[in-house]
Amino acid sequence: MIEAQTDRISDEALISLVKKNHSGAINELINRHKVMVFNLALRLLGNFHEAEEAAQDTFVKAIQSIHEFRADSQLGTWLYRICFNTCITYKRKKRLNTFSLSKAKLEEHPTTQLLCALEQKDNVKYLNQALSTLSSSDIAIVSLFYMDDLPTHEIAKVIGISEGNVRVKLHRARNILKDQLKKILNNEVLNL
Amino acid sequence: MEKQVIQKDDYNDPEFEMWLRDQLKQTMVEPSENLSQRIMAKLDKSIDKSQTDPILLIVLVVLLMLCSCIMVFLSVFPELWRGITAKILVLDTGIDYRSLVHIITGVVVIGILFFRLDNLLNKKVGKQKILLTF
Numbered sequence: 181m182i183e184a185q186t187d188r189i190s191d192e193a194l195i196s197l198v199k200k201n202h203s204g205a206i207n208e209l210i211n212r213h214k215v216m217v218f219n220l221a222l223r224l225l226g227n228f229h230e231a232e233e234a235a236q237d238t239f240v241k242a243i244q245s246i247h248e249f250r251a252d253s254q255l256g257t258w259l260y261r262i263c264f265n266t267c268i269t270y271k272r273k274k275r276l277n278t279f280s281l282s283k284a285k286l287e288e289h290p291t292t293q294l295l296c297a298l299e300q301k302d303n304v305k306y307l308n309q310a311l312s313t314l315s316s317s318d319i320a321i322v323s324l325f326y327m328d329d330l331p332t333h334e335i336a337k338v339i340g341i342s343e344g345n346v347r348v349k350l351h352r353a354r355n356i357l358k359d360q361l362k363k364i365l366n367n368e369v370l371n372l
Numbered sequence: 373m374e375k376q377v378i379q380k381d382d383y384n385d386p387e388f389e390m391w392l393r394d395q396l397k398q399t400m401v402e403p404s405e406n407l408s409q410r411i412m413a414k415l416d417k418s419i420d421k422s423q424t425d426p427i428l429l430i431v432l433v434v435l436l437m438l439c440s441c442i443m444v445f446l447s448v449f450p451e452l453w454r455g456i457t458a459k460i461l462v463l464d465t466g467i468d469y470r471s472l473v474h475i476i477t478g479v480v481v482i483g484i485l486f487f488r489l490d491n492l493l494n495k496k497v498g499k500q501k502i503l504l505t506f
Contacts, residue, residue, distance in 0.1 A: 203412070206412065206415070207408060207412065210407075210408045210411050210412075211408055214403055214407055214408065214411075215400070215402065215403065218401070218403040218407070219400050219401060222401060228401075231403075232403055232404060232407060232410075235403060235407065235411075236407070236410055236411050236414055239411045239415075240411065240414050240415055240418060243415055244415075244418065303395060304395060304398065304399055307392075307395050307396070307399070308399075322392075322396070323396065326392055326393045326396040326397070327396045327397055327400060354388075354389075354392070357392065358385070358388060
């Protein structure tokens with residue numbers, strides 16, 4: 181009954197329930213944001229298991245410090261910021277290669293078969309190659325903007341830079357992606 | 373609304389934008405089905421770690437109360453009563469009371485130090501269980 185009620189409530193009401201340690205609300209908060217948090221971590225870390233670990237850490241940190249959450253940004257934005265910082269720390273610690281979605285590691289998990297199947301499509305494979313040339317913050321900006329349709333002022337809060345800077349970085353990242361895709365496609369054509 | 377304005381200002385290749393958005397959305401992956409349960413389990417674990425052992429707290433409080441009682445007894449009650457209770461407790465002089473207070477205080481201080489050290493190590497080492505836990 182409680183679980184059903186938490187399905188429809190707003191983020192604000194959900195936060196106040198989480199502050200009271202309501203397990204149903206905590207579960208609902210995780211379910212609402214886990215896909216995007218996980219995908220942001222996957223884009224940044226490039227490894228399914230590492231991304232799941234980072235997503236877990238993100239939610240644990242967020243729920244433990246929920247009392248520090250101020251309503252000046254959206255809950256999702258706050259979670260992405262924690263996730264972004266967690267992933268950056270992971271990368272520093274483990275020196276993971278950005279977006280090294282190696283097939284061997286992806287095939288360890290059945291869910292990733294979907295990604296492998298998608299990777300078989302050439303355009304996705306080329307896009308992944310192009311994305312690997314971007315910096316962590318650029319990957320996060322591109323992912324949040326295109327995958328989650330987050331506005332630039334919210335992305336600025338996630339990355340911790342100004343909105344103008346986000347726009348500049350987004351513009352530059354898009355141009356890099358375009359150039360990289362052209363290069364990759366040219367190489368593919370030459371190799372035929 | 374804001375995004376639409378930005379798109380009009382900055383984007384010179386709307387076809388590429390659309391393609392990029394579609395492709396990126398297609399590559400979105402569902403996490404494991406049990407991710408929520410694993411997060412909940414991790415949360416329960418971390419709550420357990422952060423909680424103070426109630427037995428340790430009770431021991432510390434009892435020892436501190438005992439210390440305070442002896443100190444109060446030494447300062448309030450006359451020499452005669454101190455002599456009588458010393459004989460009952462098989463203690464010879466008032467100095468023994470002081471040494472008793474010193475011992476108890478020492479035990480409490482060492483207990484608190486170990487407790488803090490345990491907490492610090494738990495925070496530093498994180499996932500591993502520390503043997504120093506009372």
